[in-house]
Structures are given as C-alpha cells and as structure tokens.
Amino acid sequence: MRISDRQRDILKIISQLDITPTMYQNAVTKYTSIAKYLENNGIEAAMYPQGSFALGTVVRPNTKDPNAEYDLDLICQLSNTRDDLTAAELRRKVEDILTSSDLYGGKLTIYDKCITIKYADVNGVGFSIDIVPAVAENEENKMRLRLKSNNPSLIENAIAIPKHCEKNYNWITNNPKGYRLWFENINAPFQAVSRMQYRQMIFEENRSIYDSVEEIPEELDRSALQRVIQILKYHRDMYYVKLKNGEDIKPISAILSTIVARISSSVPANISVFDLLYYVLNEFSTYAEHQVLTEESFVERYQGKNVIEKKGGKWIIVNPANPEDNLADQWNQDSSISKYFFAWAKAVREDLIDSLQMGDEDFRAKVETAFGFMTVANAWGSKYNKIAPKPVIPVIPAKPWRLQ
Amino acid sequence: MTFTVENITSQITQLMHEYPDLVVIRSDHQMVCLHGDILVFRTYNDFTLRKTYTLDVNIPIGSDELPFIVDTGRHIRQDYHHYYSDGKFCLATDSQIRIHYIDGFDLVTWMSEFVELYYFSYEYYERFGIFPFGERSHGSWGVIQTYQDFLMAKDEIETYMLMRFIKDQAYRGHLPCPCGSSKPLRNCHGPAMLRFYKDKRIKKIMINDLIAFNKELSNKNEC
Numbered sequence: 001m002r003i004s005d006r007q008r009d010i011l012k013i014i015s016q017l018d019i020t021p022t023m024y025q026n027a028v029t030k031y032t033s034i035a036k037y038l039e040n041n042g043i044e045a046a047m048y049p050q051g052s053f054a055l056g057t058v059v060r061p062n063t064k065d066p067n068a069e070y071d072l073d074l075i076c077q078l079s080n081t082r083d084d085l086t087a088a089e090l091r092r093k094v095e096d097i098l099t100s101s102d103l104y105g106g107k108l109t110i111y112d113k114c115i116t117i118k119y120a121d122v123n124g125v126g127f128s129i130d131i132v133p134a135v136a137e138n139e140e141n142k143m144r145l146r147l148k149s150n151n152p153s154l155i156e157n158a159i160a161i162p163k164h165c166e167k168n169y170n171w172i173t174n175n176p177k178g179y180r181l182w183f184e185n186i187n188a189p190f191q192a193v194s195r196m197q198y199r200q201m202i203f204e205e206n207r208s209i210y211d212s213v214e215e216i217p218e219e220l221d222r223s224a225l226q227r228v229i230q231i232l233k234y235h236r237d238m239y240y241v242k243l244k245n246g247e248d249i250k251p252i253s254a255i256l257s258t259i260v261a262r263i264s265s266s267v268p269a270n271i272s273v274f275d276l277l278y279y280v281l282n283e284f285s286t287y288a289e290h291q292v293l294t295e296e297s298f299v300e301r302y303q304g305k306n307v308i309e310k311k312g313g314k315w316i317i318v319n320p321a322n323p324e325d326n327l328a329d330q331w332n333q334d335s336s337i338s339k340y341f342f343a344w345a346k347a348v349r350e351d352l353i354d355s356l357q358m359g360d361e362d363f364r365a366k367v368e369t370a371f372g373f374m375t376v377a378n379a380w381g382s383k384y385n386k387i388a389p390k391p392v393i394p395v396i397p398a399k400p401w402r403l404q
Numbered sequence: 405m406t407f408t409v410e411n412i413t414s415q416i417t418q419l420m421h422e423y424p425d426l427v428v429i430r431s432d433h434q435m436v437c438l439h440g441d442i443l444v445f446r447t448y449n450d451f452t453l454r455k456t457y458t459l460d461v462n463i464p465i466g467s468d469e470l471p472f473i474v475d476t477g478r479h480i481r482q483d484y485h486h487y488y489s490d491g492k493f494c495l496a497t498d499s500q501i502r503i504h505y506i507d508g509f510d511l512v513t514w515m516s517e518f519v520e521l522y523y524f525s526y527e528y529y530e531r532f533g534i535f536p537f538g539e540r541s542h543g544s545w546g547v548i549q550t551y552q553d554f555l556m557a558k559d560e561i562e563t564y565m566l567m568r569f570i571k572d573q574a575y576r577g578h579l580p581c582p583c584g585s586s587k588p589l590r591n592c593h594g595p596a597m598l599r600f601y602k603d604k605r606i607k608k609i610m611i612n613d614l615i616a617f618n619k620e621l622s623n624k625n626e627c
Contacts, residue, residue, distance in 0.1 A: 238450060242532050340533075347531055365445070365454035372450045392448035392521060394537050400486035400494055400525055 003356050006363060007274045010352060013371055013379045014227060017234050019058040019070070021206050023122060027053065027072050030119065031129060037104070038076065041097045046077045050132075050176030055183050055257055056222060057229040061125055062237040062372075069126030073114075075176055077159055081136040087162035087169035094133040112164035134159040137173055145173070148323035154178035158322065178321035186261045189269030190223035225264045227273045228280055232256050235348050235370050240340075249337045251344075255317055255327045259284075262307045262320070274353070281349045283307070288342040290315075360384040407465050407509070412436055415511045419461075422512050426461065436463045439476065444520045448536055453527050459519075463511070470501055471511065473519055480526055486539065495522050497540060497550045499609050506605055544617045551610065556596045557583065566593055567614050575601045 019027075035047040051073040052058045061069055076094060085093075098104050098115055109116045114130040121127065137145075137158035146152040157177035162169035222230070233253060240246035263283045264276060271279070287308040290298055295310050309316040314332050319325035331337045348370070355366035364384035368376045382388075407415075416436060420426055423442045430437035438461040445454045458477025464470075473493045480487050486494045495501070495518045505514070521537075528536045540546030548560045548567075557563040562583050569582040575598065577590030585592050600607045 239532070242449065242451070242534070244534060343533075361445075362454050365447075365452040368447065368452040369450065373447055373452065387445075389445045389447040389452050389454065390516075392446050392524065392536075394448070400496070400522060400535070400539050 006356050007272075009380060009383070010231075010367060011227065011273060013367075013375060014059075014230055014234070015222075016379055017060045017371075017375070018222065018230065019053075019060075023070070023127075026122070027070075027127075027129075031072065031074050034074070034104070034117070034129070034131070035076075037101060038094075038097060041101075043076075043094065043097060044079050046075075046079075048075055048077070048177065049073060050075050050180070052233075052253060052257075054176065054180045055229075056187075056226045057233065057253070057257060059230050059234045059237070062234075062241055069128060070122070071116075071127075072129045074129055074131050075134050075159065075161075076131050077134040077136070082138045082141075082160040082171055084135070087160070087171045090133050090135060091162040091169050094131070098131070132161055134161045134174070136160070141173060145323060150318075150323070151178075151182060151320055154182055154321045157181070173322060173324065175319075175321035179319070182320045183257065183261055186265045187223055187225050190225040190264070190271075191221055193270050194223045195221050224271055224273045224276045225261065228264070228277045229257055229260050231273075231277060231352065232260065232280075232348065235351070236344065238370065238372055239344050239347060243340070249334065249340055251337075251341050252327065252330075254319070258317060258320060258327060259307050274356075278353050281345060281353065284342065284345040285349075288345070291338070291342065361386065365389065406468055407436075407463055409433065409465060412463060412465065415509075416463075419511045419515065423515065429460075432465075434465055434467075436465060437461070438463075441477075442515070442520070444523045446520060446524050448524070448528075451528055451531070451536070453524050455523070455527070457523055461511075461515070461519075470498055471509075471514065473522075479523070481530075484526065485542075486522075486526075493519070493522050495519065497547050499547060499613055500550045502609055503554070503606050506603065544613075544620050547613050548617060551613070554596065554599075555593060557593065564617075566597060567610060570597055570600045570607065571611050571614055 031047055031049070035045065038045055038047075048054070049072055053072045058070070078090065078093075080090075095110060095115055098108055098117075099110075104117055107117050107119070109118065111130075114132045116128050116130050118126070118128045137160050141160075142155050142158055145155045145158060149155055154175065155178065158173055158175045159177070160171040161174050163172040233256060236250055236256070240250035243249065260280055263280050267276060267279060283305075286302055286305060289302070290308065290310045293301065295312075298305075298310065307317070308328070309318075314326075315328040315338055316326050317328040319327050328338075331341075351366045351370035355363045358366070361384060364376065364380075368389075416428065416438070419438070420428075423440070426438040426440035426442065428436065429439045439459075441456045441458050443454070443456050445452075447453070457475075457479050460474040460476050462472050462474065473495070475487070475493065480493075501514070501518065525535055525537065525539075528534075540549050545560065548563050551557075551567055552560060552563040555563055555566050557566055565582045565584075573579075575589070575594070577594055578588050581587050581589045581592035581594065583593055588594075589597070600610055
C-alpha cells in the first residue's frame with residue numbers, strides 16, 4: 001500500500017470530473033458570440049464569467065441528478081452605472097434584444113434571476129449559459145462598502161444587478177470581478193507551484209487541440225487550492241443528492257470557495273493537494289465546535305479563527321468582495337444546514353483521508369461512496385478490488401422495525 | 405418453520421461456508437449459537453459498505469421463535485431506535501420474515517438479506533440521517549406497513565381495508581376493489597391480494613396480525 005499512489009488515483013478521478021479543454025473552448029466560443037450579438041444590436045457590454053468557470057473549479061454535474069447540468073454564469077455588464085437607469089429598464093433592455101434574436105430567441109428561458117440559454121447536451125449532460133445583466137455600482141454605495149470592507153481595493157469592481165421583488169426589479173449589489181481578483185490573489189502562489197507540471201500533462205493529452213504548451217489557456221491550470229475545492233464540490237454533490245431536500249440544504253459553492261481559499265491563505269503554497277485537504281478538513285472540524293461551545297468560549301479557545309463566525313446566534317461567512325453579503329444567510333433560516341455541513345465534512349475526511357490508511361478493498365469502498373460506484377469503476381477498472389461488492393437489490397428489502 | 409437438531413446441521417454447515425469466521429459455541433436441544441465475525445461488503449445507490457462485524461447468531465431449536473442476532477461487537481449505537489436494550493436487532497417485522505420463508509427457512513439468505521442489510525441500513529442512516537429502504541413504525545403500525553408493501557396499498561388505512569376484505573370475503577375478480585377505487589378487484593389490488601387467498605399459511609399469519617391489531621385498537625379506545 002503506497003499512500004502517494006492512492007492519492008494520485010483519487011486525483012485521476014478528479015481530473016476526469018474537470019471540464020475538458022474542448023468543452024472549455026466551446027463555452028468561450030459561445031459566450032463571445034453572445035457578446036458579439038449584443039454589440040451588433042447596440043448594447044456595449046463586458047461579458048465575463050463568474051462562479052466556477054471564473055475560478056477554475058468546475059466539476060462535472062452528478063449524472064445521478066436529473067436536473068444537473070453544466071451552467072456557466074455570465075455577467076453582462078453594460079457601460080452605464082446604476083444611477084443611469086432603473087433595474088427594470090436594464091433587465092428589459094437585455095431581455096428584449098435576446099428574445100428578438102433568431103439564433104437565441106428559441107433557446108431562452110426567462111427566470112427572475114437570470115436569462116438562460118440552453119444548448120445541446122454535451123456527452124449526455126446539459127449545457128446552459130445563465131446571463132445576469134449588470135451595471136457598475138454607484139460611487140455612493142462603493143464608498144459605504146469600502147469603509148466596511150477588509151479588502152477595499154476590490155470594491156471598485158462592484159456591480160448592481162436587478163433582483164426580482166414581487167412585481168418589480170430592485171438593485172442588489174454584487175462583486176464577482178472583485179471576488180475573482182481576491183481568489184486569484186490567494187491562488188497565485190499555489191498556481192505557480194503546480195503550473196509547469198500540470199500544463200505539460202494537459203498538453204500531452206490534448207495534442208490535437210494545442211500546438212504548444214504555451215497555447216493552453218491559463219484557465220485550465222489547476223492548483224492544489226482549486227483541486228481541493230473541486231474534490232469538496234463533487235463529494236458534496238454526491239452526498240447531498242441522497243438527502244431529503246439535499247438541493248436546498250447543501251452548502252453553496254461560493255461558501256466552499258470562500259472558506260477553503262481563506263483557510264489556504266495561511267498555508268505554504270508548495271503544499272500537496274492531500275495535505276491541503278487534510279488541513280482544510282481539520283479547520284472545518286474546529287469550526288464545528290461552534291455547535292457545542294458558546295460564542296465567547298469559541299473565541300477564547302480559537303483566537304483568530306474567523307472564517308466561519310457565530311455572532312449573536314447567527315452564522316456569518318462574509319463575502320470577501322462584498323462586506324454586506326453574508327454567504328451563510330440560509331444557515332440562519334434553517335438550522336439543519338449547519339448541522340449537515342459539519343456531518344458532511346466529517347464524511348469527506350473518512351472517505352478521502354482516513355481511507356488512505358486502510359486495506360485496499362476498504363479504501364476502494366470509501367472512494368466509491370465518495371464519488372460514486374461507476375465513476376470509480378471508469379477511472380480505476382478493478383484496481384484495489386479482488387472481488388466487487390454484492391449489490392443490494394431492493395425488492396421488498398428488510399426495513400428495520402421494533403416491537404414497541 | 406421449526407428447526408430441529410436434524411434439519412439444522414446442513415444449514416449451519418452452509419452458513420459457516422459463506423461466513424467462515426463464525427464458530428459454533430453452543431449446540432443443544434434448545435439452541436444453536438454461533439459467534440464470530442461477518443464481512444458485510446455491499447453496495448447500493450453509490451454507497452459501498454465494507455466492514456467486519458462481530459456478532460452472535462442464535463437459532464432456537466424445536467420452537468416457532470425466529471433466529472436472532474446479538475450485537476456482541478457493540479457496533480450499533482445503544483440509542484439507535486431499531487435496537488433492543490438486550491443487544492438484539494429488530495431486523496424486520498416477524499411476519500415479513502415468516503412470509504418470506506413460508507416454504508422453509510434459509511439461514512444463508514436470511515443472513516445476507518436481513519442481517520447484512522440491517523448493518524447496511526444502520527451505516528447509511530448514520531452517514532445520511534435517512535434510511536436507504538425506509539423503516540417501519542414501531543409496534544403494530546409497523547406490522548400493518550409490512551402488508552402495505554405486500555399489497556401495494558397507498559397507506560395504512562387502505563391496507564387495513566384490504567386485510568379485512570381478505571379475512572372476511574372470498575376472492576371474486578369482478579367485485580369492486582375494497583380500496584374504493586370503484587375498479588374491479590382484478591384490475592386493482594386483486595393481483596397483490598391473490599397470494600393471501602392461494603396460500604392458507606400466509607393468510608393465517610395475516611389474520612393473526614389483524615386480530616392482534618384490532619385488539620390493540622380496542623384496548624386503546626377503552627383507555
């Protein structure tokens with residue numbers, strides 16, 4: 001049993017769950033042509049991705065979940081500011097031009113939050129682009145945010161987006177570009193360490209797409225930090241799909257990216273993926289103490305641990321690019337969310353850290369539970385398994401009972 | 405389904421063949437008891453369990469009592485709600501097991517489909533807070549739910565009506581189904597009910613459960 005071999009095998013699964021260079025190129029082509037179309041129709045807008053495409057933490061949607069698909073969140077930022085027009089006007093402007101298009105009109109679904117363009121499936125998985133219209137935030141609001149922020153330089157990028165509210169649209173503040181800058185700043189040293197070896201590997205595997213290593217877009221490099229986020233996201237998807245209301249109570253990706261990046265910011269950048277994962281999960285178990293300690297004793301015992309905070313009975317995970325956005329808002333409305341979050345984090349540790357020390361077959365059983373039976377079988381064949389587990393066939397399976 | 409000293413030997417041999425780490429620690433005219441480890445290696449819905457459990461398997465001889473498991477390895481939380489304080493497992497309702505093995509008990513499949521799945525459900529529940537195949541209510545409601553599955557009824561009330569019909573009336577496919585759908589029995593719950601008409605032994609188990617349930621209901625009403 002070699003732990004490093006096992007770690008490499010887990011990473012092999014994760015790299016197969018990543019977006020492929022072909023898919024990445026395809027997505028970029030699609031959103032640049034949307035930008036071009038808007039421009040040709042009189043809307044001058046900067047189009048940029050937010051969320052996992054922007055951060056390099058995309059994972060393949062869980063194929064067991066019928067609603068799962070790749071969705072690329074795209075901000076369509078017009079050159080105005082929020083004072084130039086109302087939220088409803090902005091929304092109508094972008095919506096009207098897209099709906100009148102011969103190319104996009106038929107593929108559109110209008111949601112309260114965004115306008116979605118649905119494309120043909122890619123390898124059996126749906127692909128859609130969610131367009132969020134936006135304008136720059138006004139100076140007055142930026143000033144207020146700067147005063148509250150720990151990262152005031154990021155506030156320059158703040159935007160206002162229309163939020164549907166009863167029958168109208170109001171503005172809400174968002175800052176995806178600022179968030180990306182914040183994330184990239186933390187990720188840069190991790191990226192530098194892994195870049196050369198990783199890019200060489202991508203190049204070898206995709207000679208038909210790229211002529212030289214230099215041609216590979218930087219967005220396809222994956223650092224230890226990005227890998228840890230991908231591992232957690234996919235494990236989360238597999239775990240929560242089994243729960244009742246799993247979709248409503250699973251930790252949002254913005255929470256995972258934020259807390260993992262903040263925790264990683266105090267770690268030497270040459271750390272391996274698994275050492276970082278181990279470190280991050282240990283920190284999670286420290287934050288789990290919030291469930292049993294009073295707020296005062298937590299602060300006293302764990303000075304400076306403020307990635308996940310509890311103040312006045314409320315959970316707080318601050319969006320680093322928007323001090324008025326508490327990413328843990330939902331946690332305060334449904335107490336099961338935090339409870340499940342920490343239970344899930346414990347399961348990740350059992351499956352991917354503790355399992356590294358177990359016998360071959362036990363290790364494989366844990367990884368199958370983490371990432372799914374077929375995903376592991378596709379990546380590993382029969383490695384680590386002399387015999388396969390016996391499937392349970394639930395005709396009328398035994399349901400536990402008690403006399404009274 | 406009573407085990408005798410004569411008919412138990414070959415089943416014990418088979419059981420020890422499938423689970424080689426079990427040994428007989430008691431064998432007399434009342435009970436055969438095995439002790440040791442079993443490996444549970446099963447997968448369902450992307451959850452793979454591979455774990456060794458230490459247990460006692462007790463098989464009553466010359467009695468109608470079902471075999472039972474004692475968690476000698478203390479793998480199950482004491483406050484798990486499908487666990488008796490004496491360490492015995494509540495595997496499934498007795499009637500489900502009796503009906504399943506109406507033509508003869510088979511220790512090997514009982515171990516793999518009831519005992520192993522008990523551990524499997526437990527570990528799944530510990531991880532996700534839900535049961536992979538559901539669970540039964542405790543007591544007689546759980547018994548009614550057993551028949552709900554057999555009869556493919558939508559709830560306990562409908563199950564109860566179907567059970568009463570089976571007890572009191574003959575099967576006539578053209579009669580309206582007692583579930584109230586106004587469809588003829590043969591196009592509704594009839595096919596699921598037929599096994600109770602065809603096999604008197606199964607019908608007797610069901611009627612006994614129904615009588616016990618009615619008795620419990622009337623006791624509650626008197627209180």
